[in-house]
Amino acid sequence: MFEQEVKKIIAKAAGLKEIEIALETPPHLDMGDYAFPCFVLAKTMKKNPVAIAEELQKKIKPDAYIEKVKNNGPYLNFFINKKAFNESIIKKILSEKENCGKGKASKEKVMIEYSQPNTHKEFHVGHLRTLFLGESLSRIYEFSGVKVIRANYIGDVGTHIAICLWCYLKFHAKDKIPENKGKYLGKLYVEGVKKVEDNPAYKKEVSEIHQKLENDDKQLIALWKKTKEWSMSEFLAIYKEFDVHFDKIYFESEVEKEGKSIAEILLKKGIAKIDQGAILVDLQKYDLGVFLIKKSDGTSLYATKDLALASRKFKEFAIDESIYVVDSRQKMYFQQLFKVLALMGFTKKLLHLPYEFVALKEGPISSRKGIMALYEEVRDAMIKKSYEETKKRHADWNEKKIMQNAKQITLSALRFSILKIDHNKVITFDIDEALDFEGETGPYIQYAHARICSILKNYGKKTDAKADFSLLHEPEEKELLLLLQQFPFMVADAKEHYKPALMARYLLDLSQKFNEYYHKHQILKEKESVKKARLLLVSAVKIVLANGLLLLGIDALDEM
RNA sequence: GGGCCAGUAGCCUAGCCUGGAUAGGGCGACAGCCUUCUAAGCUGUAGGUCGUGGGUUCAAAUCCCACCUGGCCCGCCA
Secondary structure, three states: OHHHHHHHHHHHHHOOOOOOOOOEOOOOHHHOOEEEEOHHHHHHHOOOHHHHHHHHHHHOOOOOOEEEEEEEOOEEEEEEOHHHHHHHHHHHHHHHHHHOOOOOOOOOEEEEEOOOOEOOOOOEOOHHHHHHHHHHHHHHHHHOOOEEEEEEEEEOOOHHHHHHHHHHHHHOOOOOOOOOHHHHHHHHHHHHHHHHHHOOOHHHHHHHHHHHHHOOOHHHHHHHHHHHHHHHHHHHHHHHHOOOOOOEEEEHHHHHHHHHHHHHHHHHHOOOEEEOOEEEEEOHHHOOOEEEEEOOOOOOOHHHHHHHHHHHHHHHHOOOEEEEEEEHHHHHHHHHHHHHHHHOOOOOEEEEEEEOOEEEOOEEOEOOOOEOOEHHHHHHHHHHHHHHHHHHHOOOOOHHHHHHHHHHHHHHHHHHHHHOOOOOOOEEEOHHHHOOOOOOOHHHHHHHHHHHHHHHHHHOOOOOOOOOHHHOOOHHHHHHHHHHHHHHHHHHHHHHOOOHHHHHHHHHHHHHHHHHHHHHOOOOOOOHHHHHHHHHHHHHHHHHHHHHHHHHOOOOOOOO
């Protein structure tokens, strides 16, 4: 709003219709609020930028929006009217509250598919990235006014299941089943893979199990159903823990038969061909290699099923777009999949949102190599640490309250540590870092929020929205106000670039500025007029912090 | 061999799309700050060939080209 006014004023003074470039923010606050670099006018006006700045400065007079204009070398720096600026920002946030930054509801409907774990495998920290990213994107989309269908696509069939069940039947049929059944299945899978690697003759046995499963062998299906539930109950518990609620859970097993028939249709239509007994689509003329859609032993692949799932999604939910939040290692796979769908005549909007994987210091996560970080183990270690930290700080809290706080801290620390990193960077997960709740962490932001709550609580009275906002003239207050004003733009940016990391970074900035302010300036000890203005400012900060955290899937805490 | 992604202080990271004033943070290190609204906090110090070399530009971490390094992907895994 203020930027537009400033641009109009410059255009008028320079005799132009409009200023096309965005204004900049000067490197220092005392240099002004908006900067216009005069280089851009140097060519058309045929003068050096320093002279242009000088000339424009003389032409521009202060008005309701502009307090002062100053030329600084080739820059023209604007000081906006503090009172009007402060008041407009704070009042807007205080009146909009949890709706602050929210976009207008549109008719657009998008399905976001994320998490997609495989049953019969262990759930490790690497699986958290798609979960957090997908959920946060869903929240950002919804907040922006888009209707979101949260979908999960569980890998409940495939070679890995065959290996796991084969290993169980052949070597562990008489095992006493341990309490953590999900983990037990993961171990069976890893053991099975090793056995097959060491003895290739077992491969045939696994393939037989796989075929029997796909041909509805009664006994095997019963075992499969039972063990699948073991994994599913583990997954559902984790989703609940992270407050993730899927609108639709697809299982690969649901689309397998349909996928196989699509493979046959593609074969008949001549889009696909048989090569070495397998069905594939040759995409070499599109520089996409060949795409295998059915194995030579007749069993299905990921691709077989995805071909069927794509159209099912659009039919069932009348969505406008389908976004797949999947590991970047499958980039090529999705290019191939989308191309084949296009060749089939599928014209809907599909997007693969790739993210880089999570590795450990020792290398990429691989249970076979013993490079593992199971989610539940990491979580429990973090809870233990945050429990101790909480207890240290709050001798008067009861067990329940301490534990509740410890869990909140843990989940926010874990979530934030992954979301703050740009999704196309490989994350090296370090348990020591995960156990650190200081610095650029989720708890840091929650702490800023809790401090504001504490101030408001100590003040005791309700704050009305009336105050003299020109009293907010400290540099730290100005920085906070500038950040607050940016919030709606950050939401839009995060959506446009599919980057919750932008929101995470913004919240760190805002928290940091608040903490600096908190240390430098007292609020409750100030005289009434200043106190009022400051209370309203920090109330606005509190609202924005809470809204931003919610978009990341993190709860704002009132105390900690 | 082809393709994608990344390279910014000891370590991690922002900025790159949309070029602009002194490259922001965090961890770790060192020195400080709790009779003052929660020290999961704050202040200060040290630490930088923005991978390398060209090009474009008045101006390049940012745009273009080449190269180097690392990761990942390229038909019976998912």
